[in-house]
Amino acid sequence: MKEYKLFIGGEWVASSGNTVADNIDPATGKAFARVHQAGLADLEKAVAAAHAASKEWGNTLANQREAILIKAADVLAGRIPEIAEVLRYESGSTFGKSMFEVSFCVNLLRSAAGECRRIFGETMPSDSPGLFSMSVRRPLGVIAGIAPYNFPFLLAFKKVAMALAAGNAFVLKPAGYTPISGLMIAEVMEAAGLPKGVLNVIPGPGGKLGDALIADPRVKMVTFTGSTEVGRHIGEMAARHFKKCTLEMGGKSPLIVLKDADIPYAVDAACFGIFLHQGQVCMVNSRIIVEEPVFDAFCSAFTAKVRTLQVGDPHHPHTVIGPLINQGQCAVVQKHVDDAVSKGARLLNGGKSDGAFYEPTVLAGVTDDMVVYRDETFGPLVSIIRAKDSEEALEIANDSNYGLSSAVITNDLQKAMDLALRLEAGAVHLNDCTIYDEPHVPFGGIKESGMGREGGKWSMEEMTEIKWITIQMGKRHFPF
Numbered sequence: 001m002k003e004y005k006l007f008i009g010g011e012w013v014a015s016s017g018n019t020v021a022d023n024i025d026p027a028t029g030k031a032f033a034r035v036h037q038a039g040l041a042d043l044e045k046a047v048a049a050a051h052a053a054s055k056e057w058g059n060t061l062a063n064q065r066e067a068i069l070i071k072a073a074d075v076l077a078g079r080i081p082e083i084a085e086v087l088r089y090e091s092g093s094t095f096g097k098s099m100f101e102v103s104f105c106v107n108l109l110r111s112a113a114g115e116c117r118r119i120f121g122e123t124m125p126s127d128s129p130g131l132f133s134m135s136v137r138r139p140l141g142v143i144a145g146i147a148p149y150n151f152p153f154l155l156a157f158k159k160v161a162m163a164l165a166a167g168n169a170f171v172l173k174p175a176g177y178t179p180i181s182g183l184m185i186a187e188v189m190e191a192a193g194l195p196k197g198v199l200n201v202i203p204g205p206g207g208k209l210g211d212a213l214i215a216d217p218r219v220k221m222v223t224f225t226g227s228t229e230v231g232r233h234i235g236e237m238a239a240r241h242f243k244k245c246t247l248e249m250g251g252k253s254p255l256i257v258l259k260d261a262d263i264p265y266a267v268d269a270a271c272f273g274i275f276l277h278q279g280q281v282c283m284v285n286s287r288i289i290v291e292e293p294v295f296d297a298f299c300s301a302f303t304a305k306v307r308t309l310q311v312g313d314p315h316h317p318h319t320v321i322g323p324l325i326n327q328g329q330c331a332v333v334q335k336h337v338d339d340a341v342s343k344g345a346r347l348l349n350g351g352k353s354d355g356a357f358y359e360p361t362v363l364a365g366v367t368d369d370m371v372v373y374r375d376e377t378f379g380p381l382v383s384i385i386r387a388k389d390s391e392e393a394l395e396i397a398n399d400s401n402y403g404l405s406s407a408v409i410t411n412d413l414q415k416a417m418d419l420a421l422r423l424e425a426g427a428v429h430l431n432d433c434t435i436y437d438e439p440h441v442p443f444g445g446i447k448e449s450g451m452g453r454e455g456g457k458w459s460m461e462e463m464t465e466i467k468w469i470t471i472q473m474g475k476r477h478f479p480f
Helices: 040-058 062-077 080-091 095-115 152-165 179-191 206-215 228-240 263-279 292-306 327-342 390-398 413-422 456-462
Strands: 002-004 006-008 011-013 020-025 030-036 122-124 131-139 142-146 169-173 199-201 219-225 244-248 254-257 287-291 346-349 361-364 381-387 407-409 464-472
Touching: 002 179, 006 040, 006 179, 020 080, 030 080, 030 179, 040 131, 040 142, 040 169, 040 199, 040 206, 062 080, 062 095, 062 152, 062 179, 080 095, 080 152, 080 179, 095 152, 095 456, 142 152, 142 206, 152 169, 152 179, 152 219, 152 456, 169 179, 169 206, 179 199, 206 219, 206 228, 219 228, 228 244, 254 263, 254 390, 263 292, 263 381, 263 407, 287 292, 287 390, 292 346, 292 361, 292 381, 327 346, 327 361, 327 381, 381 390, 390 413, 407 413, 456 464
Parallel strands: 002 030, 142 169, 142 219, 169 199, 219 244, 254 287, 254 407, 287 381, 361 381
Antiparallel strands: 006 011, 006 199, 020 030, 122 131, 131 464, 346 361
């Protein structure tokens, strides 16, 4: 069984306490690898290494950072099948999802490389004679990243790549369930020639390591993807330490299907939008809100399609529904289903589990007194909700503490744009599902779905500090 060590200061090292944990394949419940677990002493070494490397890396020329990130993209392109296989073992990712996730990161690295040359300041007119006024952006120094288990390679690499492009050093704390994904990021960047200490990866217990990273004065920013509960704690701690943070948290994303929609297309979009990676995606359209005239037709067609989805071995190319991260998550899904059915919801499909596998489950007649109406399930469970018209659909869509993604399917462009402007979400996708991302777009949410944006120039703004500089041409007149 392969054993993975920590990556600190450009070296692969055993944990200070020589603590090693099994990494469990959720499909089988068996260990497939062993990973060293960082303690506070290891965290100290990682932060110290990043801090020591940050000044030189921050002064590295843009074209030098760009070259390393481009080389990393080439290295990664040659390892796609290998890393995708690890994702299938580590996170229960299906074949298609794992291949997409790793391939996306090749484009992500190339996009980040381009951002190295686009970290702009500006000149500003001054009210004082002879004064030249400008702004510049400078790296923060050390950034800490805390990654989730659902897209562990992509969402961690997005943080790492953009931070490095902006001239920052980085300490990555991967999710406890998926540590190897983070360590493989270190392998790729090491092979690309990243200087020692610029990237450090420390798998280990989340709460203890996360709090220590946030409290460390050498860490200037924390970037987090995960649950709203943990994100709230991180945001509160970051504020206490006067530290920048970006938080990408939970979601209960709505997909509105209007009465003029192409129903077969809407069914395909909605199905992908909820069952990708077993629904363990922050932006899944877990609420499908359908206008009354087509509600019954949509429910019938959607349920028929869901019954064709293959559940099973994530290594099989035709599997759509693999395992959840563990059996405990199945219990969460079951609790939401049982509560809804007890209060009058109709179970159109699914509702059962086998080990860590939960059937794709469809509920109709969901009302606002049910837990599933408001709480994020993070599993293969979708609610189909009836709306009498587009205005009621909008009201239902916005009746949520979350605001990450949203979507509308309609052939009425004017109505689509009107709804897009009024939907309370960080993203609106017209004639699509709620799941979509690109490396250079401003990804993030509002309300309890988060704060800040990741991607492209928005990452460069979040991960740099703006500084105002003036130059007095000639002599300034002073009043005394």
